[in-house]
Amino acid sequence: MKRIPLSLKVISFSIIILGLVGIAIIGGWIQFQDIFHNFIAFVFGLVLISFLAVIGAVFIGMYISHRIFSSREFTTFEEEMLKMRRDVEHIKNKMDEIEKKSDIDSSLNE
Numbered sequence: 001m002k003r004i005p006l007s008l009k010v011i012s013f014s015i016i017i018l019g020l021v022g023i024a025i026i027g028g029w030i031q032f033q034d035i036f037h038n039f040i041a042f043v044f045g046l047v048l049i050s051f052l053a054v055i056g057a058v059f060i061g062m063y064i065s066h067r068i069f070s071s072r073e074f075t076t077f078e079e080e081m082l083k084m085r086r087d088v089e090h091i092k093n094k095m096d097e098i099e100k101k102s103d104i105d106s107s108l109n110e
Helices: 006-027 032-037 039-070 076-109
Strands: none
Touching: 006 039
């Protein structure tokens, strides 16, 4: 049988505790004002919410980066930029040819 990682146990336990506190506040068993008077409960809630926010941000970042890197095709904007780059290179080559021709013509006229 596969062993459950400690980090999953800690996160699950924290979420359950936070959920129970939320249900107790909604049910009226814990008055909302009492939480601010109990410093330890306030700090625990603050740290737990901060921890879960960081974990959520990491997951969102992983999802966004996966979506960005998993697309194998170029976007429309990138395709247009590549076409423009080819056009600029083509125009540059034509300008170089014209410049060489004018250099040859000017050297013949002298």
